[in-house]
Amino acid sequence: MNTVSLNGVNVYPFSSEGKLLDYIDSHKGILIAINAEKILHATKQTRAIINRNVGYCDGAGAMIALKQKGYKNVRKIPGCELWLKIIRRFYQEKTFFLIGATNEVIIETVTKLKKEFPGIKIIGYRNGYIKTDKEKEELIANIAEKKPDIIFVAMGSPKQELLMEEIQKKHNAIFQGLGGSFDVYTGEVKRAPKWWVENNLEFAYRLIKEPKRISRQIYLIKYAYWLITKQL
Missing domain, CATH: 3.40.50.10660 (PrpR receptor domain-like)
Structure with a gap:
């Protein structure tokens, strides 16, 4: 399976949990959850770690970026x-x-x-x-x-x-x-309750529960800009 590069972070565009489970059953390795924050704040070290291993789409931000690149069947896998x-x-x-x-x-x-x-x-x-x-x-x-x-x-x-x-x-x-x-x-x-998760708003629920996270999540505005302008 080919990976897709998002800001230099290679992500496997699994179309279902079953596909991921089948893949790891035949390819041992390290599964790494990829979300907008990891893509946005990727450094030389973190990119290298992810790209040596199996990065999968854990968050809505990563899923949207992959869909923009033509992987319409990609699924978010928390x-x-x-x-x-x-x-x-x-x-x-x-x-x-x-x-x-x-x-x-x-x-x-x-x-x-x-x-x-x-x-x-x-x-x-x-x-x-x-x-x-x-x-x-x-x-x-x-x-x-x-x-x-x-x-x-x-x-x-x-x-x-x-x-x-x-x-x-x-x-x-x-x-x-x-x-x-x-x-x-x-x-x-x-x-987060099921509704927030299913509507890709888990980050907002966590922010409401932990307002101090604003210092981390404010950077997601930059990620949203990257999505809008298709810079990923």
């Missing part, structure tokens, strides 16, 4: 939903390793997954607060020994991507960076 669909598709045949959030949240996440997906094989997990190089080396060695098929890392970008690439050098797998998805899954953080 990362906070995708990881659970990966589990639903593969939990009876593959093994999992989870990294991220606090001790309490990661334990609650594992407990809930075991209830929701009976028989799921979670062969390891730990919190996302890796404080020393020794802790990181021990984690990577543990993963290399256990060889999980799928690894979820919920630490925020680009920290999670950098860690996944380090792990990948020792053990290749299907990886996905999840940001705060474990917190959403356990109810620690509330996601």
